[in-house]
Each structure stands twice: as C-alpha cells, then as structure tokens.
Amino acid sequence: MITAMQEHFEWLQENQLYFGIPIEAIDNAEDLLEKEKEQIMFSYHYGKTNGILNNKTSEQFYNQTYKNQTP
Secondary structure (H helix, E strand, O other), X not given: OOOHHHHHHHHHHHXXXXXXXXXXXXXXXXXXXXXXXXXXXXXXXXXXXXXXXXXOOHHHHHHHHHHOOOO
C-alpha cells in the first residue's frame, strides 16, 4: 500500500519527459513526501500515546491537526 503522495511522486517521475515536468517539481514532491511521512508518524505516535485520540474521531483529529492549516 502506498500513500497518495507516493503515488503522485511516482507519476511525476514516470511522466516527467512526456509532460515536460520541471525537475524542481519532482524535487518539491520528494520534499513533500518526507513531510507526509513525518505527519503520518506524528499521527501514529499521538494516537498511541493518547489512547483513542482523546475520544476524538479520526476525522476530528485530521481536521484539527491538518485541514485548517494554511500553507
């Protein structure tokens, strides 16, 4: 199983020449893939440390932690 970001990164690599994707875009996707890894690890650790997410649903946790942040 791969994450959506991993799938996108692979797609960028496979289609770089066909679509003329700049190498910077692939580098950026690789950086974002690492960031995604850190976020997944944080979420796992938070859930494990705080039991069942302090009675939050997974969607509530996602919305509080990620969805409302601006880039």
